[in-house]
Amino acid sequence: MSTTTELTETTLLRFATAGSVDDGKSTLVGRLLHDSKSILTDQLEAVERASASRGAEGPDLALLTDGLRAEREQGITIDVAYRYFATPRRRFILADTPGHVQYTRNMVTGASTAELTVILIDARNGVVEQTRRHAALAALLRVPHVVLAVNKMDLVDYAEPVFAAIAEEFTAYATELGVPDVTAIPISALAGDNVVEPSANMDWYGGPTVLEHLETVPVTHDLSHCHARLPVQYVIRPQTAEHPDYRGYAGQIAAGSFHVGEQITVLPSGRSTKIAGIDLLGEPVDVAWTTQSVTILLEDDIDISRGDLLVPSKDAPPTTQDIEATVCHVADAPLTVGHRVLLKHGTRTVKAIVKDIPSRLTLDDLSLHPHPGQLVANDIGRVKIRTAEPLPVDSYSDSRRTGSFILIDPNDGTTLTAGMVGESFASPEPVKDESEDDGWDF
Structure with a gap:
């Protein structure tokens, strides 16, 4: 070529x-x-x-x-x-x-x-x-x-x-x-x-x-070649005389492409159905791909809300409540073991706990400082997080959009940390989390 x-x-x-x-x-x-x-x-x-x-x-x-x-x-x-x-x-x-x-x-x-x-x-x-x-x-x-x-x-x-x-x-x-x-x-x-x-x-x-x-x-x-993912941002029900039964699920395609007639799965519920139609800028299309904002219509009535993820049934990622990731801490306040946070993944936000910080990267020689206990501003480290609800996460190496997340302070909404699922410099074995139970353990 x-x-x-x-x-x-x-x-x-x-x-x-x-x-x-x-x-x-x-x-x-x-x-x-x-x-x-x-x-x-x-x-x-x-x-x-x-x-x-x-x-x-x-x-x-x-x-x-x-x-x-x-x-x-x-x-x-x-x-x-x-x-x-x-x-x-x-x-x-x-x-x-x-x-x-x-x-x-x-x-x-x-x-x-x-x-x-x-x-x-x-x-x-x-x-x-x-x-x-x-x-x-x-x-x-x-x-x-x-x-x-x-x-x-x-x-x-x-x-x-x-x-x-x-x-x-x-x-x-x-x-x-x-x-x-x-x-x-x-x-x-x-x-x-x-x-x-x-x-x-x-x-x-x-x-x-x-x-x-x-x-x-x-x-x-090129995200268009990744597994297809559509985080649902909004459920559209106009209830007009022209479209009395219209129910669409709107969002921006994070990766891949979707086709009319394709079998899809809704996560984290795991329910499956087929795509009955795709609306792009108010017009029906047969296929839509990465970065396009579309509305998906389904053949069956399924309980779907903001934060759910539409994926092809053949490429559905597993759901999990235990996430391991490498993060860059961006807040002035430190991130500590036992920290209660909100985790935002795509359009879904759930409660979560920092269960362990196995290591912090030393930039001079790329060595790992084991179990630092906390990450301060601009630190790069490895974390283990437990979420209150299961999340369908991809590896960051497979998809930058659905393999990433941010941690948020639940008290004031401050962004604490940017995380990349599965990305890792070799880290030591985790230590047992002995933080007190304050009602956030899942």
């Missing part, structure tokens, strides 16, 4: 940027947008005015993504900034994530749907703890492609040995994590070297520019 055909079939790439504070993520994104001519004239003029007011000699391209006032005042990225742009070869959805350790949780959000992550490193500083944390998260989130962008090469005289040493160290670390594909590119985002155009200052480098790699990398994480 030709490259042109492959690019026609994979016209959209979702990618995220990550890296430590001041490594130049926002400048790289601004350079990508600027040099690929993806900026409107009024946007560029606004950036030029803002840059001049701050005393800059030229336009500060980082301001194209640092949209919050606090970000511009502090010179750092705080929120995840999403940008949409296109070239003649591909369309892109970009998530520019914060670099400060305090906002690592935002990187989880930005990379959770990405097919590629660009991790920046300051050539003067090399691989640092936050670099390792971002690489670990990319591995856990099953991001299939990682670009190592060694930035600020102009500040180390474009020295090839500096780039080679950093690329070797990072690639070895990422390989230990299980990252399947790492591409290292030496760049200067500020000067534009190897971002969109090849650098005249690094003739020793013969690989692609950042944009060239983004345009040609294969998009391999």
